[in-house]
Amino acid sequence: LRRHVVLYVGAEARGRAWARFVAEETGDLELRVWPEAGDLAEVAYLAAWIPPAGLFGKLPNLKAVFSVGAGVDQLDLAAIPAHLPLARMIEPGIEACLTAWVCMAVLALHRDLPAYVAQQRAEVWRALPVRPPAACRVGMLGTGRLGSAAAKALTGLGFPVRGWSRSSEVSFEAVVSASDVLVCLLPLTAQTRGILDARTFALLPRGAGVVNAGRGGHLVEADLRAALASGQVGAAVLDVTAEEPLPAGHAFWGHERIFLTPHVGAVTQTETGIAALVANVRRHLRGEALEGLVDRDRGY
Numbered sequence: 001l002r003r004h005v006v007l008y009v010g011a012e013a014r015g016r017a018w019a020r021f022v023a024e025e026t027g028d029l030e031l032r033v034w035p036e037a038g039d040l041a042e043v044a045y046l047a048a049w050i051p052p053a054g055l056f057g058k059l060p061n062l063k064a065v066f067s068v069g070a071g072v073d074q075l076d077l078a079a080i081p082a083h084l085p086l087a088r089m090i091e092p093g094i095e096a097c098l099t100a101w102v103c104m105a106v107l108a109l110h111r112d113l114p115a116y117v118a119q120q121r122a123e124v125w126r127a128l129p130v131r132p133p134a135a136c137r138v139g140m141l142g143t144g145r146l147g148s149a150a151a152k153a154l155t156g157l158g159f160p161v162r163g164w165s166r167s168s169e170v171s172f173e174a175v176v177s178a179s180d181v182l183v184c185l186l187p188l189t190a191q192t193r194g195i196l197d198a199r200t201f202a203l204l205p206r207g208a209g210v211v212n213a214g215r216g217g218h219l220v221e222a223d224l225r226a227a228l229a230s231g232q233v234g235a236a237v238l239d240v241t242a243e244e245p246l247p248a249g250h251a252f253w254g255h256e257r258i259f260l261t262p263h264v265g266a267v268t269q270t271e272t273g274i275a276a277l278v279a280n281v282r283r284h285l286r287g288e289a290l291e292g293l294v295d296r297d298r299g300y
């Protein structure tokens with residue numbers, strides 16, 4: 001019986017669980033957890049978050065590369081041989097977790113949680129106007145798997161949601177200028193880097209909320225601070241920052257109108273993630289296109 005070897009490079013506990021699953025649930029696959037890689041010439045598939053430098057040169061029989069996360073921006077695409085298909089992780093656990101995080105962020109802004117947290121600290125009991133979700137227009141930057149899942153949930157809560165992506169018919173300006181809360185769920189590419197900048201903030205209705213669940217590189221941090229200081233942006237909820245962990249002394253730590261979570265919006269879930277990875281390896285073995293296949297020129 002021929003075994004197809006998958007090498008995993010990432011969080012160790014998940015790797016161990018994935019190796020057990022593959023051993024128990026498949027007869028023809030083997031998952032090895034880096035650095036216990038065995039004979040590298042046997043490795044046919046690489047599932048990695050950030051592979052060690054030089055690894056690709058040591059895997060002569062590699063057939064495909066899988067990101068362990070939803071993004072591929074953490075990978076050095078130039079280091080991955082051009083003939084190898086590369087796929088990002090698409091799995092229902094990521095969609096469910098990120099949808100919940102985005103709803104939390106939009107609801108927190110819509111229901112004035114930043115103002116109420118400040119009032120609570122000051123022992124102030126004072127009601128702000130209570131508006132229905134229908135009065136809070138949400139702009140969703142990114143209409144892929146994750147943006148669509150979050151938009152559907154927000155629509156279900158009663159928010160009017162409009163999406164924008166690079167292939168949209170509707171203009172970026174039209175969506176942003178009609179967003180009481182603007183959510184970024186874009187992939188990070190050369191085109192989207194710095195998209196949340198002073199120019200974008202100036203388009204928003206005054207006092208709008210900003211949510212970043214994409215990558216830290218989407219946000220020009222100094223521009224957000226300036227927009228918060230002027231009142232153009234009311235508050236922001238961020239799961240990602242330019243430098244992670246956020247450095248000691250960074251202005252975001254103590255900012256009253258920035259709510260931060262430490263890049264936890266979604267994490268590839270152990271059970272659903274391995275099922276998705278195995279299904280994608282099987283697609284390759286059958287000669288079918290990979291799910292989440294990355295177009296390297298496009299960058300996602």
Ligand code: GLV
Pocket residue numbers: 068069070071094266267268
């Ligand atoms: C997390 O940010 C991921 O890409 O899965």
